[in-house]
Amino acid sequence: MGRVKQYVTLIRPYGILFLGFMPVFGALCNGEFNLLHLLVLLGIGLLAHIFTFVQNDYYDVEVDRRSKYVEGRPLITGGVPRRHALILFLSSFILSLGLALVFLFSLRSLLFLLIAYLLMTLYNRYSKRLPGMEFVLGLGVLSYGLFGGYTVSDTLSPLVIIISLIGFFQWVFSVGISANLKDVESDAQLGIRTTPILFGVRAANTQLKKTTVFFIYAYGIKIFHLFVALLPFLLGYTSIMMAGLPIPLLSYVLIAGVLVFTTYKILSTSLERRDMMLRYEGVHEGFALLLFPIVLLGFLIEHTGILPPLLLIILLVIWPLISLRTLFGKTLIPLE
Numbered sequence: 001m002g003r004v005k006q007y008v009t010l011i012r013p014y015g016i017l018f019l020g021f022m023p024v025f026g027a028l029c030n031g032e033f034n035l036l037h038l039l040v041l042l043g044i045g046l047l048a049h050i051f052t053f054v055q056n057d058y059y060d061v062e063v064d065r066r067s068k069y070v071e072g073r074p075l076i077t078g079g080v081p082r083r084h085a086l087i088l089f090l091s092s093f094i095l096s097l098g099l100a101l102v103f104l105f106s107l108r109s110l111l112f113l114l115i116a117y118l119l120m121t122l123y124n125r126y127s128k129r130l131p132g133m134e135f136v137l138g139l140g141v142l143s144y145g146l147f148g149g150y151t152v153s154d155t156l157s158p159l160v161i162i163i164s165l166i167g168f169f170q171w172v173f174s175v176g177i178s179a180n181l182k183d184v185e186s187d188a189q190l191g192i193r194t195t196p197i198l199f200g201v202r203a204a205n206t207q208l209k210k211t212t213v214f215f216i217y218a219y220g221i222k223i224f225h226l227f228v229a230l231l232p233f234l235l236g237y238t239s240i241m242m243a244g245l246p247i248p249l250l251s252y253v254l255i256a257g258v259l260v261f262t263t264y265k266i267l268s269t270s271l272e273r274r275d276m277m278l279r280y281e282g283v284h285e286g287f288a289l290l291l292f293p294i295v296l297l298g299f300l301i302e303h304t305g306i307l308p309p310l311l312l313i314i315l316l317v318i319w320p321l322i323s324l325r326t327l328f329g330k331t332l333i334p335l336e
Contacts, residue, residue: 005327006079010088012053014323014334017316018289019052020045022141022167025292026148029159033303040103041148044113047096048144051117054089056124058082063128067186069274072335093117100151109150116143128190131198134176138168159237159299162228163292169225170288177218178266178281179336182274184208206272215267222263225288226256232295239298248297255294258287278333282324289316 023041032038057064057075061082064070074080100113119140127133145164149156180187180194185203187194199214232238233249240249262284269277293300293313300309324332 003079006074006077007084007088009327009335010054010057010074010080010085011050012334014320014327015053015285016046016049016323017319018167018285019049019141019144021289021292021316022144022164023048023148023151025163025296026145026150026160027152028148028296028300029163030149030152030157032148032152037104037151040099041151044096044099044104045144045148047092047099048116048120051089051092051096052120052124052140054085054092055121056127058085058089059124060128063190063192066190067183069183069186070335104151106150106154108154109147112143112147112150116140116147119143128192131193131195132176134172134180134195137175138172141171142168158235159232162231162235162237163296165228166225166291166295169221169228170285170291173218173221173225173263174281174285174288177221178284181208181266182271182277182281182336185271203271206270208271210267218267219263222259226259229256229291229295232299237299238296239302242298242301248294251294251297252291255287255291259284259291262287275331275333278336281336282320282332282334286317286320 020042023045024038027038027041057073061075064073065076070076075082075085097110097113100110117140119136123133123137123140127137142164145160145167146156149160149164176195181196181201183194184196184201188197188203195217196210196214199217200211201214202209230252233240233252238248240246242248262280265280266277266284269280290313293309293316297309300312321332324334328334
């Protein structure tokens with residue numbers, strides 16, 4: 001059972017639904033409501049997550065070996081042999097292509113699926129060598145959303161592009177700012193120039209010294225993220241009303257408030273409280289994922305009824321909590 005847990009830990013199941021649902025949201029926004037079609041897209045999205053995160057650990061194993069924070073990762077401890085990781089992410093790639101070819105084939109959708117995998121691979125291969133690679137990763141996430149839309153039609157609804165951009169900005173923030181910020185000290189020692197370091201952030205004892213330009217950049221990304229998420233309401237693609245009350249809009253405001261608060265906490269927490277920074281990042285990413293069904297709530301209710309979107313929201317809340325509790329116990333803190 002311990003060996004199985006090592007492989008599950010390598011996959012990072014607690015975050016699997018973000019990429020997992022990107023093609024699904026793309027297809028929904030382009031008018032696809034066939035359950036089989038959506039389930040196949042979910043399968044491809046889950047495989048995309050496995051590909052991305054296992055490949056990331058595969059390429060970063062030597063860098064991770066020199067970090068005290070991730071020394072318990074399966075590829076570092078030997079719990080999962082490196083060649084098994086290679087087989088796992090290549091198998092995920094091949095299986096996802098097979099699903100796309102058999103169930104959802106169109107030249108344009110296949111092209112964007114391949115583009116997404118290429119961008120993910122470029123990020124994983126060069127993120128420790130070049131600054132700003134989170135934008136390549138974000139474009140990969142965006143491409144998964146467009147892939148989902150193109151499985152429905154060769155013409156994309158503007159809503160597909162908007163929903164894909166929400167994913168783009170969130171991943172640019174979560175990787176380029178959140179993930180890189182907590183690793184500034186070790187990255188600087190290894191000579192890795194991530195975006196925070198490029199903007200002058202440095203570690204001084206237990207504190208992170210941040211520049212004004214970094215704060216402007218970080219909050220600017222988050223403002224763009226929240227503004228794009230507001231566009232479906234502003235442009236009339238989905239209603240702010242539910243049962244005669246502005247429930248979707250109020251839910252958006254609540255989530256936006258949590259995201260701004262956790263952004264502040266991520267940027268202000270000291271290195272000696274790195275565990276708390278990870279908690280804030282986890283809360284931030286969880287609520288960022290909830291933005292998708294919330295901004296689409298009126299749209300989804302109109303086409304599917306109220307039960308499916310409510311069940312989706314419940315799934316997006318409980319799955320990360322159950323996964324983290326199973327893997328890491330009461331701390332709920334992953335090896336990041």
